[in-house]
């Protein structure tokens with residue numbers, strides 16, 4: 001029987017779910033009626049005393065409340081042993097069922113009507129009705145359980161969905177944070193890279209400038225090594241180095257070449273009279289006058305204290321003499337001003353040409369040197385060459 005009942009209940013439940021009719025919504029129930037219902041089960045007498053006050057409101061009560069009012073009256077009647085009244089009240093209540101929500105009727109509050117009916121019928125020996133009432137009650141009881149279960153599942157699902165949504169939001173926000181962090185990291189890496197490139201370029205530029213500076217210093221030093229600092233003319237070393245190549249070139253190309261050696265007359269007296277610094281200025285001015293008096297292709301150098309030498313390419317002795325005389329005269333006529341005083345300077349010049357000395361550049365210079373000595377020994381202020389008489 002129990003198996004049959006259970007199956008019957010299940011079938012009915014399935015039917016009620018699959019049919020899905022439009023059902024009325026559960027109605028609200030006055031709290032006083034609810035408490036009177038409880039009181040009628042525990043203390044029917046006390047409930048009877050309170051009943052008249054509620055009955056005055058009966059017309060304003062909704063069907064759910066009226067249903068409960070019948071149940072209260074049935075409880076009171078049962079406590080008084082008036083079974084036919086109990087059945088009457090309960091049937092009155094059951095008549096209201098079509099206008100009430102099934103969900104509400106299945107709750108134990110309402111379904112208890114069938115349990116009470118089953119008890120009464122049982123006591124009256126009407127087993128068929130007792131059975132039917134009990135069956136109804138059990139049906140409602142299981143439907144209620146199923147409803148509760150569905151409600152719990154619904155709530156759990158809602159809770160699960162909320163939590164899931166929350167977790168998804170959390171995940172999304174974490175993934176956004178990760179993306180943001182990745183962006184920040186990429187930006188800072190880029191910044192670092194740019195900074196490294198800037199530092200690299202700056203270091204490269206500084207290195208380049210240092211190398212350039214070093215190069216310029218070396219060049220200046222090299223130049224300095226080749227130049228006489230006082231006059232700015234090439235020095236003795238440069239003169240001999242270039243002299244050899246001028247000489248060899250002239251011989252190879254079968255062209256003439258002369259050299260001159262110039263020495264300032266009585267320069268010791270200039271030093272003595274005007275001092276060393278003033279004499280230095282005189283030296284520089286004489287170098288300047290001599291340079292200007294020469295041709296652009298001639299090569300003048302300071303080879304010793306007050307001694308100068310020049311290479312005169314393509315100049316034979318006669319042309320060399322003309323150049324030398326021009327220099328001598330220019331210097332002699334120059335009014336060299338030192339310490340607001342005019343200094344008169346004379347020079348002696350010795351000449352030599354490859355036409356008369358072709359045993360190498362040193363030999364050429366020796367001949368010019370000896371011509372210079374000759375010019376000095378003849379009183380200075382003159383140009384002398386071995387093969388041409390002095391003026």
Ligand SMILES: Nc1nc2c(ncn2[C@@H]2O[C@H](COP(=O)(O)OP(=O)(O)OP(=O)(O)O)[C@@H](O)[C@H]2O)c(=O)[nH]1
Nearest residue numbers: 263264265266267268269271276277279280305306
């Ligand atoms: N101020 C200065 N004087 C120098 C320099 N080099 C050499 N002298 C001076 O030049 C003079 C050379 O003296 P000497 O060799 O006797 O030649 P000089 O006095 O010119 O006589 P002569 O050559 O015979 O005419 C010395 O007084 C040196 O001190 C220099 O670079 N600066």
